[in-house]
Amino acid sequence: MSSYIKRPNRALQLYAVLFLIVLYVPVLFIPLFSFNDSIYVRFPLQGVTLKWYGELWTREPVWNALWNSVKVGLVVSVISTVLGVMAARAITRTRMRGKGALVTFIMMPLVIPGIIFGVALLVLLSRLGVPLSLYTVGLGHLIICLPFAVATLLPRFEGFDPSMEEASADLGENGWWTFWRVTFPMVMPGIVASLLLTFTISFDEFIMAFFLTGTDPTLPMYIWGQLRFPKEFPSVLAMAALILFVSFALVFVAQWIGRKGLEEQE
Amino acid sequence: MTPSDRFISIRSVSKRFGAFTAIEDISMDIGQGEFFSLLGASGCGKTTLLRMLAGFEAPSKGEIFIDDQPMSDVPPHHRPVNMVFQSYAIFPHLNVRDNIAYGLRKQKLASTRRAEMVEEMLDLIKLPGYGNRKANELSGGQRQRIALARALILRPKVLLLDEPLGALDKQLREQMQLELRALQRQVGITFVFVTHDQEEALTLSDRIAVMSGGKVLQVDTPAGLYETPRTRAVASFIGTMNFFRGTVRRNGSVMAAIEAEGLGTIPMATAQLTKPDGAPVQIALRPEKFSLSPKRPEGGLAVEGRLRTAAYMGERSQYYLSIPGKAEPVAVSAPNSHRLMGGHDLPEGQALWLSWSPESIVMLDID
Numbered sequence: 084m085s086s087y088i089k090r091p092n093r094a095l096q097l098y099a100v101l102f103l104i105v106l107y108v109p110v111l112f113i114p115l116f117s118f119n120d121s122i123y124v125r126f127p128l129q130g131v132t133l134k135w136y137g138e139l140w141t142r143e144p145v146w147n148a149l150w151n152s153v154k155v156g157l158v159v160s161v162i163s164t165v166l167g168v169m170a171a172r173a174i175t176r177t178r179m180r181g182k183g184a185l186v187t188f189i190m191m192p193l194v195i196p197g198i199i200f201g202v203a204l205l206v207l208l209s210r211l212g213v214p215l216s217l218y219t220v221g222l223g224h225l226i227i228c229l230p231f232a233v234a235t236l237l238p239r240f241e242g243f244d245p246s247m248e249e250a251s252a253d254l255g256e257n258g259w260w261t262f263w264r265v266t267f268p269m270v271m272p273g274i275v276a277s278l279l280l281t282f283t284i285s286f287d288e289f290i291m292a293f294f295l296t297g298t299d300p301t302l303p304m305y306i307w308g309q310l311r312f313p314k315e316f317p318s319v320l321a322m323a324a325l326i327l328f329v330s331f332a333l334v335f336v337a338q339w340i341g342r343k344g345l346e347e348q349e
Numbered sequence: 350m351t352p353s354d355r356f357i358s359i360r361s362v363s364k365r366f367g368a369f370t371a372i373e374d375i376s377m378d379i380g381q382g383e384f385f386s387l388l389g390a391s392g393c394g395k396t397t398l399l400r401m402l403a404g405f406e407a408p409s410k411g412e413i414f415i416d417d418q419p420m421s422d423v424p425p426h427h428r429p430v431n432m433v434f435q436s437y438a439i440f441p442h443l444n445v446r447d448n449i450a451y452g453l454r455k456q457k458l459a460s461t462r463r464a465e466m467v468e469e470m471l472d473l474i475k476l477p478g479y480g481n482r483k484a485n486e487l488s489g490g491q492r493q494r495i496a497l498a499r500a501l502i503l504r505p506k507v508l509l510l511d512e513p514l515g516a517l518d519k520q521l522r523e524q525m526q527l528e529l530r531a532l533q534r535q536v537g538i539t540f541v542f543v544t545h546d547q548e549e550a551l552t553l554s555d556r557i558a559v560m561s562g563g564k565v566l567q568v569d570t571p572a573g574l575y576e577t578p579r580t581r582a583v584a585s586f587i588g589t590m591n592f593f594r595g596t597v598r599r600n601g602s603v604m605a606a607i608e609a610e611g612l613g614t615i616p617m618a619t620a621q622l623t624k625p626d627g628a629p630v631q632i633a634l635r636p637e638k639f640s641l642s643p644k645r646p647e648g649g650l651a652v653e654g655r656l657r658t659a660a661y662m663g664e665r666s667q668y669y670l671s672i673p674g675k676a677e678p679v680a681v682s683a684p685n686s687h688r689l690m691g692g693h694d695l696p697e698g699q700a701l702w703l704s705w706s707p708e709s710i711v712m713l714d715i716d
């Protein structure tokens with residue numbers, strides 16, 4: 084017996100399957116062609132090979148670019164998550180005027196095209212005479228990542244009763260200990276989810292990096308540079324396949340942790 | 350007043366949230382070791398007052414003293430009070446044992462001593478063996494008891510309890526009431542207990558503050574509130590009460606009387622009645638202060654009424670009678686120890702005599 088809401092709906096199932104096909108089939112071509120024994124991306128496939136992955140392995144600039152991206156990603160994810168925790172706490176725990184407007188401002192980068200932010204930052208930085216580097220890329224990424232961090236953390240802060248923190252204060256703990264013993268463990272799943280999500284976003288980000296990169300390229304910038312050389316293309320595909328895989332894994336882990344934490348709290 | 354009668358002293362405290370006044374100019378003292386209840390309908394400001402004692406809200410005006418110390422600059426974690434929250438606030442990421450031991454961190458106890466104290470508390474709240482449970486594996490009543498244990502383990506000078514027995518069933522509730530009372534006597538902690546259950550307040554408390562709309566209407570012992578309420582609001586909040594409008598009749602300085610609607614002229618002791626001739630008064634009589642009889646009783650004050658309805662309630666019955674000169678029926682409560690002409694089998698419209706003595710009349714302030 085199925086309840087009124089949960090009864091099976093054929094049309095909806097078909098729609099969901101079609102939706103997933105349209106969404107993911109193009110993406111699946113990337114790993115597929117990364118195993119193709121030809122530099123041309125076309126059917127039929129010539130044969131299965133791992134040589135593009137091998138070639139990737141030996142290229143010094145790839146590893147430099149990868150390391151740049153990891154560095155920026157780590158720093159950006161930590162800073163945006165810390166700022167996100169403070170923002171989410173302030174939004175949910177204090178009475179202040181113009182709170183709605185503040186939240187809108189924080190979320191704005193989600194809807195403003197990255198190209199506008201990129202150009203604006205570039206103009207500003209060159210006016211100030213700041214040289215472009217990984218720091219400027221990080222700054223750009225921070226702007227993009229902060230709304231995602233806040234959006235991930237806000238529900239966790241909204242979800243727990245403020246009297247938890249009051250109970251801790253009542254039992255003799257000051258603000259700092261209350262944060263460590265109550266707030267932090269309770270929002271921990273949100274913090275992990277935010278770190279993973281913002282790292283992934285920074286790692287994959289292209290537009291900001293396009294405007295703000297100095298001499299050290301991030302991985303997406305490096306890939307973009309390689310696209311001009313047709314014979315490099317298969318190893319770019321190999322790398323894209325790897326990035327795809329790691330990104331998927333991170334997002335899944337982030338989602339899983341987030342959901343697990345919410346279940347525990349119920 | 351001795352200092353220990355003013356262990357908690359609330360001086361002209363008001364609390365506003367924006368334009369809304371939640372607490373309006375409350376002044377009262379609570380003695381050391383007293384079981385003090387705040388009683389009032391939902392939204393009257395009980396939680397707000399308790400939160401000001403705990404330090405979560407600052408008074409907009411006035412000052413609170415605990416143990417002679419002004420509290421305005423003392424943050425919640427330095428106040429000698431602990432609170433049992435209306436929503437329990439059990440930490441969901443900790444098990445029962447760690448919840449109860451939460452406040453012990455600063456005391457730097459040996460872990461065996463700590464475990465011992467937790468076990469004692471678990472025994473006290475009748476949840477032995479529950480130490481490893483998670484908060485989400487507990488019922489509402491169990492959470493409340495853990496919240497109580499978590500506060501009690503710190504032996505605070507003052508324990509604030511915000512409707513701590515609200516989620517319990519009748520049996521457990523009565524058992525916990527007895528235990529709370531015994532515990533409070535035993536450890537000598539001052540309890541400030543919030544409830545909207547008048548019966549609970551009457552059985553547990555040394556004194557009760559009846560609150561309404563952010564104000565304290567009356568502070569008194571349970572018997573004092575029941576027998577001599579000062580206003581109609583207090584009288585109707587606690588138990589059932591019959592109200593009569595009346596006028597003072599004086600004939601010289603010795604004799605005084607009240608002419609009350611439906612009750613006729615009631616002679617009063619002059620000490621009880623200070624108002625001048627012709628002044629309007631409001632008097633009240635509890636249902637059990639009336640006696641019912643089929644014939645006019647000899648001597649004393651009596652009027653004849655007609656039975657409207659009767660409700661059989663086990664050890665006693667509640668009768669509603671209409672009497673000439675009064676619109677609302679009069680409630681009369683009589684024990685069923687000797688059934689009154691068949692008790693609840695009396696027919697509607699039966700004529701009965703109500704009698705009462707002038708001493709049982711309560712004079713109310715006109716509000």
Ligand SMILES: Nc1ncnc2c1ncn2[C@@H]1O[C@H](COP(=O)(O)OP(=O)(O)OP(=O)(O)O)[C@@H](O)[C@H]1O
Pocket residue numbers: 366369371389390391392393394395396397398435545
């Ligand atoms: N932070 C706040 N901001 C605005 N108004 C508030 C706030 N806290 C309480 N109030 C208001 O103050 C009044 C008293 O609230 P309070 O929680 O003290 O009532 P209560 O007597 O504890 O009621 P209950 O029995 O339902 O718990 C209510 O009208 C409530 O809406």
Ligand SMILES: [Mg+2]
Pocket residue numbers: 395396397435511
């Ligand atoms: Mg309340």
